[in-house]
Amino acid sequence: MAGTLAVVGEKWSLLVLREAFLGVRRFADLQRNLGAPKAVLTDRLATLVEQGILHRVPYQAEGERQRHEYRLTPKGIDLYPTLVALMQWGDRYLAEDGVAPLALEHRGCGAPVHLALVCEDGHALAGAREVRPRPAAVSSR
């Protein structure tokens, strides 16, 4: 977990990924939506690419010169639950008007989507208190 934070825990990384999940792929759009300094954004994108979370893809729009855009790799897509978890907590505790700014719905069935803790026997867990952490192997650290 510390490792994950080392990879995506820097100030703008997760916000960049949120934009990526919303379909924003181009540098200028990211910069405008986030309001981050360009230098920082450049750096965050570079480390995300380096970590294999984003992929730099060249493309060419009609009547424009070649540019490149940033797309999520499968490794990046697997960060989705993390983003959803942050969103849900924010919706619950920080939504001023009681309305979440972004709703997630199941494509096709239309019902709202949320994260749940489940165990492999199929039980749904109510909360953290039903979970017991168990250290795997006794190693260093």
Added chain:
Amino acid sequence: MAGTLAVVGEKWSLLVLREAFLGVRRFADLQRNLGAPKAVLTDRLATLVEQGILHRVPYQAEGERQRHEYRLTPKGIDLYPTLVALMQWGDRYLAEDGVAPLALEHRGCGAPVHLALVCEDGHALAGAREVRPRPAAVSSR
């Protein structure tokens, strides 16, 4: 989501919360386990308390003077899925020996626990691609 990151996105906050979920409550233990500078830890604990995520509880161990410890509030406990999400991703992509350093099991049934995306009609979703984001109300932001 940006709000959530503003609250718990600073460098050590989520690590402090991980320790809290593992039962570490005392300043010195946190400081030892995390290796963070004391000044930073003091600051992070103060803001977490201020945000209502931790609670500062005085206690008195036998034969010791009064001290205080930090406990999770319900608001803090609701951050559990976020922590689990980060953990799962780290286990999948960063575990060197292929073994997760910490397993979560369902108290009572013993089966491994993980996070799942579900919709309110009870369908389990395979991944981010089955989710459609829908902006709620068009406001200022």
Added chain:
DNA sequence: CTCCTGGGTTCGTAGAACGAACTGTGCTCC
């Protein structure tokens, strides 16, 4: 030829994190 836009890089400054040293308080042990 000049302007504009996308995607950067290069500054100087302001703020944050770091480690080490210091403070204070209530133990226990000699």
Added chain:
DNA sequence: GGAGCACAGTTCGTTCTACGAACCCAGGAG
């Protein structure tokens, strides 16, 4: 009853990072 110790901080000086503004370069449009 004084010395030492552990816990919980605070203070201090240095280093690292973020920030905003300015600059650069390429290609297309006017």
